[in-house]
Amino acid sequence: MLGLRMSKVTAIRRGNTTGSPSDTSIIALDRFIQSTRDSGYKGTVSAIAELVDNSLEASARRIDIHVRKSTAGDDFEVSVLDDGTGMDAGTLTEALRFGGTTRFNSRKGLGRFGMGLPNASLSQAKRVDVFTWQSGESPITSYLDVDQIVSGTLSAIPKPIRHSLPSFAKGKKSGTLVVWTRCDRLDHRRVSTVEKRLHGGLGRIFRHFLWAGTVITLNGKVIEPVDPIFLKTSFGDGSAKRFQETITVEVATDPENPSSSVGQVEILFTELPVAEWHELSNDEKRSRGIANGAGVSVVRGKREVDFGWFFMGAKRRENYDDWWRGEIRFNPDLDDAFGITHTKQQIKPKDYLIEALQPIIEDTAKALNSRVRQKHLTLKTEKTGVEAEKLASRRHDRLRPIPKMKTQSGDTRALADLAGRHARVKEAITDKTPATKYLLVQDEQDNGAFYKPLVTDGVLVAVLNSSHLFFRKFYEPLVGQSGLDPAKASHVINLVLLAATRAEALMNTKDERKTLTKFRKEWSQVLDALLRS
Template identity: 40%
Template sequence: MSYDVEPQIIPSELAIVAMRDSGYKNTAYAIAELIDNSQQAGASEIEVICLETEKMIEERRRSRIDRLAVIDNGQGMDAVTLRMALQFGNGTRLNDRSGIGRFGMGLPNASISQAARVDVWSWQNGADNALHSYIDVDEIRQGHQRYIPEPQHSPVPDEWRAKTEIMEKSGTLVVWTKLDPTRLTWKTSKATLHNTEELVGRIYRNFLDAGELSIRLYAENGSGKGVLNHTAQLVDPLYLKMSPLVPEPFTNSPMFDFVDEEQAEIEYNGGLYKVITRYSVAKSETIQAAGTKDRGNMRYGKHASHNVGVSVLRAGRELMLDQGWCIGYDPRERWWGAEVEFPPALDEVFGVTNNKQAATHFSELASLQWEQLAEEDETERDVTERLKAEGDPRGWLLDLSNSIKRNLERLRKMVKSQGAGKRQTSSRHDDVDDVTKSLNEGWKTRSVQRPIEGEDEKLDEIAYADMKQDLTSNKQYSVEDAEMIINLIKERDLKAIFLEADFPGPNDLFDVERKGSITEITFNRNHPAFDSIFGTIRTTDEDISDLSKQEILDRLIRSINASKVIFAAWARYEREASVERAKALARVRNEWGQIAANFLDPIEDDLL
């Protein structure tokens, strides 16, 4: 059979359509690809410029993005390099492991994901001597463009010279036109650049902080009026670097404290490479600055809620903020920071995607335990060695994954400790909460029927001083909260109070301590039941009014289910006991149930 035209494996007019859906999360990520190219070309200054035009939309004139440009003062490209840069899967840094580039997909891939045409001017001896080439999706689909046009001498257009502040001897200008409104995440230039700053400020935070890179953001509306013109500020998800984007009172001082840095070595393909993990946790001042309000509902708390997860850095550039390592329903996750940094030589191990938006193998281990990968009778070390022998990247990442999980648990305990005293005893500084009030009513009624020895003993100031010392030193309450609790005991004549603390081990659900006439019921924050039951609403970090009905329902269901499991654990305890001991436990259960019934009656009335 003969063909008029030799059949292509992938016809270009079909391939270009598929490539447009290349998986960029949003427009800001696509812009970040162009910034990668500029940085790799040695640029110290980069500008992102958005220009709008007036359009009739639903019989109203509206201003919408019409052109978007990225310009830099990098080393520029010659004709061969420029042509290669516009090819898919080509480029001068293909498989280069020395920097943030490598894959040869960034410029064309990112551009056509947002626009139907990309024009590139690049110069190495002044903007008047620039070379120009382009890709036009419409021309490709119509069969008019099958090859990247040979770069032609073409001075940088005056329009862009007038907008830029960095027209130097060498550089590159990338311009997107024929922008597709259905592909752009944001329709206006100001919104696009505002969201781009949030992203690139985080992605390139190390370069911005070191002064190695400056990114100017400039936007004009359809009337040609500048609506935004400033330099992008860094965003540090570990909140250790200062940034004017972080709300007061943490604009000029770090919001988190540094906790730890660990280094691991991964031997791969004959090389030994360092992987560094860093950890941080919110300062206690985040609670103090909120006063009687919830820190999670403060402006700085809401800022932290947008930077939750483990930051994954490749050659100092963030790939992703991986939320898979977080407890999704827990708003306290915003109060710790973690990052893992690795060199490009470990791309295959971490599973770096060609659009540099993910590290798939690393992310997979967030929800995977080594036992799930084990074959019969294998130990963890056996699993690791077998996976490496099979060429499975998870074999190199298991130890790192376990280390990160251990450290995240440590951070979560630190965050829990900060919340001590904010959930129990008092809902206001001048009164007890409803459950403590109802408990004490039931307690005092019970004392009339069954007096407790020593319950009428009044604590002297020495005893109260000892109690304060115990609250601050052992139970990790602040001095202010400890004093508030003691004042309420005195003023309201409390006989029993609810507290919480970090017990040495995870097995004790709660403890009962006698302090003269006071009984302290202290719950163990390290017990697995603590979060499921008592963490339904965490008033230190959130306002219940911010939760949807479904979120509240989900948490209540989780709390109810955890309560059922606790009672089931008691049932198992009875079944494991000897016959005589089981009878004694049954009597304890009956008497405990009677007291609970008496205590719950006033609580139910008060809470209706």
């Protein structure tokens, strides 16, 4: 938890509330302790996360958290027990001091400032007791008590004494137990609500540790990792996929010093499965963390320190941005660049870091937004085609039968390729039901034609070329109901007819004319049959 260090503890003089000029102490202790309770931590989750940080620094592999109603009234008690290396008396004393640490300004772990244990604890409770023991030794304990400090009966860290663990704690070979009592500042007054917030918050903050095998429990239940970028989360109906490869950016730890070391920032992006999840209910989208979840997770040394709309420049947040995520990873040597404070719960990036990261993240965010927008539009246009597909399937047996013919090898390859990109095609060609299936599929094609028919036993696919101008200027705006002007629509239809006439004029042999005449007649009859309701 904290490195070995022995130091003599000197008392900080209490502020003279009568205003006597004889008191020249730097800190008015009674006022300081009350003021510091209101500073720093966003809430209960971030305060308890600070204790988990300490446990991880002490090489803990299991951390047990309990939140319970006090037996002595309506107050709450919180305890955090770990199996870390434990502390000796000198280190325990340092741990309870504001600023007391043997790792001050260290860039090698989760801690750095020595404010965590006392500041986090007293932000939530009026008293904190710490029990700690090393291998082969009995526990020692000391404490801080707000009421005693304010009244003047406690002005220095009490000397650690030997003491057995509370009855609810099961001792381990070594470890530390932190107990908060008289918890007057927890975010919620119901244990179940506190549990819910802690499961989600701690599961997210420490997800990388949990994936690596660390066990954190809350009231006996294991805290599961929560992945805000959905890369390791599967709901059985789809999961996120990486967008491009991880980007690595080198940033100087001190840009004013040419000889300073260089730290690395890793950036990765993911795309959520729009096709599989877009029709989920709003409640389900909120439950999964999709709705209002846009942004990037900032991870310092495997621990999340913030989540938000960072390094986006002029890119404004939109609803489409709920469908992609980002993660920025860095090591503590870049703390100054990210503006990390002692609470490790937010970033305030420096200008030079913004200059390095913003162009990459902003451009990628715009590209992802565009991709998501296009996916939603494609789904919308495909949905309008479903009724047409169903109608064609129902009328299939009323039309002249399609002659049996050997499937062309080119069509087989094209269908297999299409099935790899479109789940609907794969489902259709593997479906063994006797009904003939019609599909309208939008896909980027490089053959120049607006559409291409692909036919196999029991499946007819009209592949619409989404890169064709007719698709982009007419078909997509029309079926997507995006405000296509009627005059423009009629103009495009007229051009289609003229283009067809012009194309036929190039087919001037007898056999070509005969084939085209047969095609126009058959197409017109089928169209007539499908349009009759």
